[in-house]
Amino acid sequence: MAIITISRGSYSKGREVAEKVAQRMGYKVVSRDVLLEASEKFHIPEVKLVRAIHDAPSVLERFTHGKYCYLAFIRAALTERAVKDDLVYHGLAGHLLLKGVPHVLKVRIIADLEARVAAEMKRENLTQSQARALLIKDDAERRKWTQSLYGADPWDASLYDLVIHINQLTVDDAVDFIVQAAGRECFKTTADAQRKIQDLALACRVKASLAEEDCVDIAVTSEFGNVLVYTKQDDRRAHRLEEKLKPLVKGLPEINHLELRPGQPFPPEAC
């Protein structure tokens, strides 16, 4: 049917909207579960994943590649779920993690800062100024994060199909809009769309598996199960990578053909 990603700031009622949409449409709802799944699958503490998807990459990142790896894991876990279709994902950057898939309805839920401050004060038992400072810092972090990884500003409305401001409009109004939009022809899961998400899932899977083997700075594309692995390494070092790819191909029957492309620029659609 469709995949719905709901991007939200904290305390913007995004979670509520997501859960109601899922309930109305009979979809599964996914958020932190993805992180849990990823942490189980790749044996890393969840807290590291949370930080990976939250904090902007540090200078240190250039040496440790921690964030690169965790993101690869999260993406692999999310796309694996998305292949099964009928999904509402809420949380950060879902629209970016599922880039290039046509049947994804990308929604952003925003709310007034004052309303969010009030909500946070209530839940976390903070003073108004504390809550405000925390929210602003949080927003800035997320902005930095998306910008550093994807070069996109989460507040840029052109990234979404639908931006809904919860203020005059209630949560139920938002749910109505989203359900209506999700029923449009363009969000139907066609064979082609399903194939694309499968290819994306495969590419992410390959990338995550390579990240597990400490192979970083790699971009992966897949088209019809023909996987291309791009690396900036020179041809000689790429041979070592090739050795690691061999068992991988055996483990993933979806791979029809795998090629290593050393020293080539990463294509924009690569994951």
Next chain:
Amino acid sequence: MPTLTAEMILVMIMIGVAVFLFIVEWVRVDVVAILMMVTLPLLHLVTPKEAFSGLSSNAVVSIIAVIIIGAGLDKTGVVNRLVGPILKVAGKSQSRIVIFISLTVAFISSFMQNIGAAALFLPAVQRISKNLKIPIGKLLMPIGFSAILGGTVTLVGSSPLILLNDLMVPFKLKPFGLFDVTPVGLALVAAGIACFVFFGRFILPGGGKSDESSPAAEERQEENQIIDELGRPWELTTPEDFTHYREPVTVDALRRRYLVNVVGMVEPPDFKVLGPAPDQEIRSGVDLVVYGQEKDVRRMASEEGMELKEDLELFKGELADHASGTVEAVVAPRSNLAGKTLNQVDLTERFQVTPLAVYRQGVVYRAELGDLPLRVGDAILLHGTWKRLELLHDEGSLLFTTPLDADQLRPEKAMFAGIWLAVALIMVIVFKIQLSVCLMTGALGMILTRVLSIDEAYQAVDWRTVFLLGGLIPLGIATEKTGTAAWIAHTVLNAIGTVESIVLLAVIGLLATVFTLVISNVGATVLLVPLVVNMALAAHTDPRLAALVVGLATSNSFILPTHQVNALYMGPGRYRSVDFMKAGSVVSIIFLVVMIAMLYLFY
């Protein structure tokens, strides 16, 4: 009874030297022949004129002419048309091909000169070997031997048998009829072929192993490996509902999805496109020919519901080795292609050649070639017709590592080639003009009607064969002229004295076999027939039978590459003398046993 002279001893030494050099191969066999050609007149065993008379002999000129005719038939595609039906009947198994072609050659050679039949089939066998990847060494020798054996099926099959009746006239013996020898001949052919079918793998060389160790051969093998990785051409038909309820499928879509390269397709009704453009749409019920690995092609066929044909059918001609092929082209230093992607260069659009793969530093790239920025030194494997590839070659941005020597076919001249072959054959069979004259007429005719140019004709001639035969003829002349042959025959036959007729016949057979290896079969027959007839009369054996043994056994020339047919096949088959000795001695023994047994049973 002649007495032994110094000259005779000298001749025997020379024969010994020649045979020794054939065996050890310090120099190539044709060089041995030239050595004889020069040494014999120096030793005054033959006159200088006789020494080189071999080069102008009937046999050598016939071979030259018949090779030219064969080349003409090959160039016009006549041979290909012949090969098709042969393969259809014979299938792809090596033994079946050997049996079928051998029988055909034997049949033809029973009515015409062996060498003619053998030479006509040479290009066909070469094509079959190339197409089916059977080592040519496994095919040529059985077929060549069958051509020789086929000569024993009728009385006009080989020169010794043609002569036989004339040689018996002085003895007032009843002449043989045309088919009197047929039972023996058929048995010999059958035994020869059976020998290769059952023991072929033991007695035939292992497919040119001798040069497999050379670096060039290794390279060739490596190249084949790449080609193997690319797969081979396959022909498929799209189903009638191929385009129903779906987006149009393009050539590019198939290659992206299945890594299968469409190199040709038939647009209905029957317009063939070679090297179709990437955005070319594929419709329902069209025939495609693609390059790809078997697993990819089979996956495509099953997923798209295409019908995969067993063999190339519609594109057989276009994709035959002579019309199109796969070459490796390297991006040259300073080439304007460096840094561009194949999509930008668009070879398909401009030259109608299809890039199949890119080979860079030991890695083969097959997927999404279009987006790959080319580097200097990248090798691109391209498929296209030779004509198109030549245009690309002339453009100069790519260096071709595989030479574009594939000859361009002239199918429009096929009729002329056929006519001149027919003229030559009619002259031989109907007007009984000398073979060399008839064949040279045919060859000349082909050149005059531009079936092939005179330069191509010269290039087609295998000088190795010419000098091998030309050089051995003076040795035969010396053996006869000095009386060596007569002396040997007399000595041997006297030595055995009066024995059972079967033993006598066996000895005569053996003697004729040995003689025919060194001197010409005609010479051996002329020399031996009068002798053995007298011997047989003295030993109360049937003199006609003795004469027939000579006539037949002079075709038993397999151990050395001295028979015209063997000499002709030696070069193309990459045989060595040892190969002939190994296979030939087995066949020769079988020949003698079968011949004596058959003669004993039937006459």
